[in-house]
Amino acid sequence: METAYIEVQKLSKTYSAKNGTVEALKEISLSIPQNEIFGIIGLSGAGKSTLVRCLNLLEKPDSGTVIINGEDLLTLSKEQLRIRRQKIGMIFQHFNLLEQQTVLENVCFPLEIRGIPVKQRKEKALQLLKQVGLEDKAKAYPSQLSGGQKQRVAIARVLANDPDILLCDEATSALDPETTKIILNLLKEIHDTMGITIVIITHEMKVIQEICTQMAVLHKGSLQECGSAEEILKNPKSKAAKRLLMIKETEEETDYVG
Amino acid sequence: MPNLGIDVLFKGTNFLRLLEGLWVAVRISLISVAISIALGLVMGMLMTSKNKILKMILRLYLEIVRIMPQMVLLFVVYFGTTRVFGWNLSAEYSAIIVFSFWGVAEMGDLVRGALISIPKIQYESAQALGMTQPMTYLYVILPQAVRRLIPLSINLITRMIKTTSLVMMIGIVEVLKVAQQIIEANRRTSPNAVFGVFAVVFLLYFLICWPISKLAGYLEKRWA
Ligand SMILES: Nc1ncnc2c1ncn2[C@@H]1O[C@H](COP(=O)(O)OP(=O)(O)OP(=O)(O)O)[C@@H](O)[C@H]1O
Ligand SMILES: [Mg+2]
Numbered sequence: 001m002e003t004a005y006i007e008v009q010k011l012s013k014t015y016s017a018k019n020g021t022v023e024a025l026k027e028i029s030l031s032i033p034q035n036e037i038f039g040i041i042g043l044s045g046a047g048k049s050t051l052v053r054c055l056n057l058l059e060k061p062d063s064g065t066v067i068i069n070g071e072d073l074l075t076l077s078k079e080q081l082r083i084r085r086q087k088i089g090m091i092f093q094h095f096n097l098l099e100q101q102t103v104l105e106n107v108c109f110p111l112e113i114r115g116i117p118v119k120q121r122k123e124k125a126l127q128l129l130k131q132v133g134l135e136d137k138a139k140a141y142p143s144q145l146s147g148g149q150k151q152r153v154a155i156a157r158v159l160a161n162d163p164d165i166l167l168c169d170e171a172t173s174a175l176d177p178e179t180t181k182i183i184l185n186l187l188k189e190i191h192d193t194m195g196i197t198i199v200i201i202t203h204e205m206k207v208i209q210e211i212c213t214q215m216a217v218l219h220k221g222s223l224q225e226c227g228s229a230e231e232i233l234k235n236p237k238s239k240a241a242k243r244l245l246m247i248k249e250t251e252e253e254t255d256y257v258g
Numbered sequence: 259m260p261n262l263g264i265d266v267l268f269k270g271t272n273f274l275r276l277l278e279g280l281w282v283a284v285r286i287s288l289i290s291v292a293i294s295i296a297l298g299l300v301m302g303m304l305m306t307s308k309n310k311i312l313k314m315i316l317r318l319y320l321e322i323v324r325i326m327p328q329m330v331l332l333f334v335v336y337f338g339t340t341r342v343f344g345w346n347l348s349a350e351y352s353a354i355i356v357f358s359f360w361g362v363a364e365m366g367d368l369v370r371g372a373l374i375s376i377p378k379i380q381y382e383s384a385q386a387l388g389m390t391q392p393m394t395y396l397y398v399i400l401p402q403a404v405r406r407l408i409p410l411s412i413n414l415i416t417r418m419i420k421t422t423s424l425v426m427m428i429g430i431v432e433v434l435k436v437a438q439q440i441i442e443a444n445r446r447t448s449p450n451a452v453f454g455v456f457a458v459v460f461l462l463y464f465l466i467c468w469p470i471s472k473l474a475g476y477l478e479k480r481w482a
Contacts, residue, residue: 058382086388096383100401109397110387161388 004031004067005197006055006165011064013050024050025061026221032214037191037198039212039229041205041244046218048201052167055199056088057081068165086114089158089196093170095150097142103129103153104138110160128156132186148179155186159194166190166198172207184210205244209233217241266444266451267458276455279436280462283422286353291415293354294361298411301362302369316366323363328421331356353422361418368410372403409478416467416474423463434459 013025024047032038042048053059054066057073066073068088076084097106107125116124129135132152142150151171158166168187172180188211191198200212208215208229216226219240225232236242267273305316336352339345347355376399384394423434437455444451 053382056386058385082388082390084388085386088386090383090386092379092383094379096379098398098401100405113387113389113393113397158387 005034005036005069006032006199007065007067008051008055009065009067011051011054011061011066013047013054013059013061023221025054027064028218028221028223029064030216030223030226032197032199034197035191035195036214037188037200037212039200039202039208039215040218041202041208041215042218042240043203043244045220047221048203048218049169051218052090052169052199052201055165055167056085056090058090086110086161087163088165088167089161089163090167090169091151091154091158091171093173095142095147095154097150097153097157099142101141102138103134103140103142103145106142106153107156107160110157114161124160125156128159129153131159131190132156146179147175148182151175151183152186155183155190159190163196166196168198168200170201170203173202173204177206180207181210187211203244205233205247217244265454266440266448267455269444272440275436276440276458276462279434280466282350284419284466286350286357287415287419287422289354290357290361291418293358294365294414294418295411297358297362298365299369301366302373305366305370306373320363320367323360328356328360331359357418357422361414364414365411368407368414369403372406372410373399375406376402409474412470412474412477416470419467419470420463 008031009029011025011028012023015022015024028047028051040048040051050059054061055068057066061074068084071084073081073084098109101109104122104125107128108121111121111124126135126138129138132155134149134152134156137145137149137153142153145153166187171187172183175183184207187198187200190196191211200207202208212229214227215229215232217224217232217236217238217240219238224238224240225236232241233245236245267276301316304312307313332352335356336347336349339347339352380398380402381394384398389397437459441451441455
């Protein structure tokens with residue numbers, strides 16, 4: 001029996017908007033074992049982003065607990081949480097690089113924040129850029145890079161903190177299928193060589209199929225199904241999972257015709 | 259060719275007096291601009307705060323500044339304070355107070371606009387990297403905000419410099435006033451001086467404001 005690395009218990013979050021309230025998360029409980037690539041899938045508005053943002057408490061849940069490696073994040077002080085967050089890397093759909101700084105400076109940035117001396121910073125950043133295959137772009141600015149390259153810089157930047165967890169919120173949604181594959185392969189390689197637990201949020205079954213070992217299906221704020229990705233892809237039980245798989249099949253058919 | 263009367267400028271110390279007047283105007287602008295930038299930054303940050311009452315007060319301040327003509331404000335401060343409080347505020351100080359009162363509000367609104375134009379996700383990705391609030395502002399938010407801010411604030415600064423010509427109305431020795439005096443003094447000998455002298459005044463303002471507005475345009479294009 002694997003022990004849970006990330007343990008979420010009865011997590012609920014309700015947003016109040018102008019026209020009523022939205023229950024973004026309804027008593028979600030799930031556990032993510034260490035060293036797994038865990039996929040969370042659901043349609044738009046299912047609550048995926050909200051769930052993943054609760055994992056590093058960018059969003060404060062209304063109730064429930066988030067336990068990472070035995071530590072209840074909600075009991076941490078502001079400062080403790082800040083330090084813990086440095087080890088929970090997060091990458092986003094739109095990369096969020098510092099546009100006025102070069103690729104190298106972007107990767108050095110988290111190290112600078114931690115007060116690492118300049119020489120070590122540079123060494124480490126260059127090595128990370130090499131790892132993501134962008135050592136020749138060190139002096140370039142983000143605006144001179146393609147989407148896939150920007151995401152690789154974002155990955156190198158997040159790795160600079162030596163995270164034990166990597167959260168990816170639609171990290172490949174702004175990219176074409178080819179580039180998506182390259183990024184997913186890179187994530188897999190990082191997982192295999194560095195032993196980082198990865199949580200991937202997506203609305204595409206393809207992404208899950210490509211690299212996830214376990215998965216959860218979210219629909220309108222509720223957890224529908226959770227378990228081995230292989231199992232669920234082969235034999236989905238919940239309606240939501242079946243529907244998501246169907247979307248994928250029709251997409252593949254159109255791919256074939258086109 | 260008709261006599262434009264520019265020659266009166268070269269009589270005695272006329273031109274020098276004109277330049278001195280210009281310097282008073284520039285000095286008023288520079289001091290007001292410095293105050294506006296410093297306090298405007300603070301005001302802008304306060305305007306993005308979550309405190310509703312504070313926001314409403316600042317909003318009200320901005321609206322008052324926008325609705326009241328600067329000249330009315332000048333008169334209120336210069337003549338009003340003397341009457342009501344018995345202070346003897348110099349004309350130059352009055353002008354600086356009025357221009358700063360105006361500049362801080364406008365600058366604050368520009369800063370507010372620049373700050374809220376930074377997407378929320380920028381704050382969040384900084385937080386996710388484990389940065390403190392001050393670090394987030396210093397390294398992530400302000401550099402991006404300043405870029406958007408510079409062209410807009412240069413624009414405001416040019417407007418402020420131009421508007422200093424209003425202070426003539428409360429009688430500070432200033433370009434336009436000197437120009438007026440020169441014209442009056444030479445009315446008999448050089449009746450056309452009104453064109454020449456004002457043309458030169460126009461040129462002086464143009465020479466100051468034009469490079470600044472060019473710079474604003476250039477920065478706006480480069481950083482858009
Ligand atoms: N800050 C907020 N204020 C109000 N409602 C919100 C907020 N954030 C999310 N919601 C609502 O919560 C629900 C879940 O949103 P969430 O962003 O988690 O969905 P998602 O699964 O990530 O969707 P997508 O695939 O479109 O990114 C949605 O109905 C959304 O409108
Ligand atoms: Mg989302």
